[in-house]
Amino acid sequence: MTRSEFYVRSAPWLYTLAMFLLWEAAVHIFKIPTFFLPPPSAIAVTIVEYWGPIYRNSLFTLSTTLIGFGLAVGFGLLLGLAVGWSRAIYAGLYPLMIGFNAIPKVAVVPILVLWFGIGFLPAVLTAFLISFFPIVVNVATGLATIEPELEDVLKALGASKLDIMRKVGIPRTLPYFFGSLKVAITLAFVGSVISESIASNYGIGNLMLQAQAQFQVPLIFAGLIALAVEGIVMYWLMAVLEARMTGWAQRSGFAQT
């Protein structure tokens, strides 16, 4: 490992550590009260103290997020392929999807509660609703940007639309698809936590809401940290998956030195 490579490898940890140290220092220097902004040390103590509930609720949030995300991947892929396949479907669905995406998902949660009660299902569905749009858009974009020359080459060979889709459309869409998964998984967390903090008895969102009601500010922050950790781990998994599946699309050495 060269020196510069060592710096790059350790940079994420060093920067994170630095952020916490600055935070800790700022709280002490400016004498910020714990009920306003607790220092990381206090949050760490809270995490240890409340490890049981934090752990259980994190798992709950993770499961609703992942199920919603899974649904989004399935439906997003199908809808993206359909939209990319036919200009009529594209023209028909696009305004609907834009409109749908513009609706704040917080506003949808009460309706979901009305239909499915509180708890598990609304959280899953909110995660699904909020995360499937970027997948659809990216898959459709990948299909819509096939080079016309390449299409001509294949058509002149007698290729059907399905042939072009299979041989060119889908493979070249994969980088867009896997790229969108990183965005989608992060959004899915947002969705499930929104739903949990409005209408659930479980999950990190609910834990934070209760902590707020009892003015346990360090516990609120502990919940935030738990979410951040889960988010980073899932994002990282998606990035690894992306690199594995579409290595050919990531040849650029930009920003690697």
Add this chain to the structure above:
Amino acid sequence: MSAFVALDGVSHVYAARGGSSGGTLAVDGLSIAVENGEFAAVVGPSGCGKSTLMKLATGLQFPVKGTVQVAGEHVTQPVKIAGMAFQAPTLLPWRTTLDNLLLPLEIVEPHRSQIRRRRGEYVERAEKLLASVGLGGMGSKFPWELSGGMQQRTSLCRALIHEPQLLMLDEPFAALDAFTREELWCVIRDLHAARKITVILVTHDLREAVFLADRVFVMSARPGRVLVERPIDLPRPRDLDVTFTPGFQDIVHELRSHIVRARQ
């Protein structure tokens, strides 16, 4: 007997975007006849409809007026006997060079239904073809690991792998340096001689047109039609040295003056 590729009084309009009236009249009253086994070159001012001519002849576009015939049949759908190569190599970056070459065989019958069984045979054919353009042993490389000239050669091979009767080349060498370009002229020349296929080459390089073609067609500015049809009777096989002879230069100058006039 009619010509192998015959466009007769063809006009083509590209619809304006959004379906409003108007649109671009790309070619108008275009007639061209290319015999079986002939090497035809098409030159003309930029935007005069050369690429449109290629699309009409291969059934990728259909004329509003006139008829298009290939191999004695009216073109009503994309013709399946053509290989095409463009200025950009358009290789698939997720496939190796060899797999890029096999792509047409996965689409064209009868190879399509045989590729599973006879893959070994096809791979051998692809490797031979690569070797014939000086890319022997490069099959396992990905396109981005090849130079521009190598990619263009691969693209040529892809146009040829299914042994088409008709080869359509749209400025295939425009992006290459002079030496590589002349090397590839010779590759095309030899392929044409060996396979006796019909070739239609669009180019801006008059030396290229004269060196390779049996006949050069000069098109007018848009809307394009054929202004001049110049047979090139230089004896074959032609060597690169022929490009320095006065006879060759005279033809190039003559064509240049036609184009200058066409641009006005």
